[in-house]
Amino acid sequence: MNKVTAILWGFAITASATIIATIAAPGLNQPHDWTMELKTRQMPLQFEYQGSTLKPVVKTELKFYHVGQEENKTLYEYLWYANEKTLGLERKAKLTIAPGENVAIIVSHESESPPESEVVAAAKAVMNAVLDIEVNQSMVATIKVPTSSFNTICSEIEQYNFHPGSSNPNEEVNSDLCLFVESEAGEKKSLYHYN
């Protein structure tokens, strides 16, 4: 009985370690060289005229910095959205991330309870950032979003032909681009494959 118990305990510990490693493998704890901060805010008093369809306006600000150098953030660009349409871009600097390096994208909102339009804008801005990083020959290590925005952002990501990954680690995935999305506290996670 003691032998059996010992074997069972050994198996349980090993399995647990494997599961934890699998879940934790892609994530903010993964090594990443750069952080890209993406912050959204509502812009009141924009396009205030009769019959305007360009409000409310959401402005997103993207900054990037090398891990460990938070004091040297570079303002990358601004993006504007209204009614789920992308309106404009103002590029403020070039993306000086070396090819091959990993980037973590961290999304935040200025208000604690952002409206859906603001969260959708954040998701669209994430897609722009993902493409810029990929074309720069860098990789997106993880995308960290506020817990309250997690579901909406994931839903929007799926509109861009990203599909939720299978929980079966043995299933073969034929995709050149994977995105790992997690909530800020880490309690929600999703893996997406691009097809």
Next chain:
Amino acid sequence: MRTQQRMNRTGERTSTGNMFVLSGVFMTSTGVAIILALSFAGLLFAFNRLQTTADELAIAGARKLNELDRIGQMNNMIARSRQLVYASRHQLEIAQTHFPQVVELSQKLVDEARDGAHELDQQRLHLRGVNSSEVQTAVMEKFNQLKERHAMVLPWIRVSIPENPQIRIGYIDQVQSNVSLLENLDELQNADQAPAVSDSQSKLYQENINPKLAGSDGDLNFKLSSLPAPVENTVAPARATLAASFKPVPNDDLQSAVQVEIVLQVETMLGAAGSGKFHSIGTALATGANNMQ
């Protein structure tokens, strides 16, 4: 010294004289001169007041044009939409050559950028209509407040209420757009430094231009209108300006100036009756743009 005295035919001195007549003539002449002077002053007063009214009407209309900085915001966002379309198309071209796995994603972002540009252009046209309507309303409301003050009836002069004003909406010559030259997209920035697109000294995009993109996005409009740019953080107030500098906007660009022409009927009843019309033109430039938020 002998005083010359009037003598009658019999050589007797007369007690009659012509001072009364002279006084009468003098006083009559003086009275007429005073009345003429008052008439002239009245006409001058009426004309000056008419010009003041024309200026007030033009400023009332001009204030409506860029209310809450809607033209300034539209100009700025159109320029940024152009950057977005350009950058998205550039990324697609790179993806097609080097990163085929993200071509579809890139194409979708180009499509979104183009949709945004279409929406902005449609809203720009809508705003143009809103501007025209609100300017007409504002000018007529102000006119109805002010028109009664012109009427004047005197025995020798009559000034009527002005006729309804003619309202024209356009822009002021040589006032550039409020948009500062955008940077960090090298090819686009280089192209934008052409004199037809931007001013090398002020670093502002020119007024009433449509700097289309080359290639597949050449069908999109990015029309930038004339509007005074902010100077540091100071916004230019709506103000009266020279009538000669007013021009109608070309095509369907947004308007940033108002010109009002009003006509006043004047009649004089002094001597031969006569009448005529005073014309006054007031021109005003809209409130300038704010800094991009």
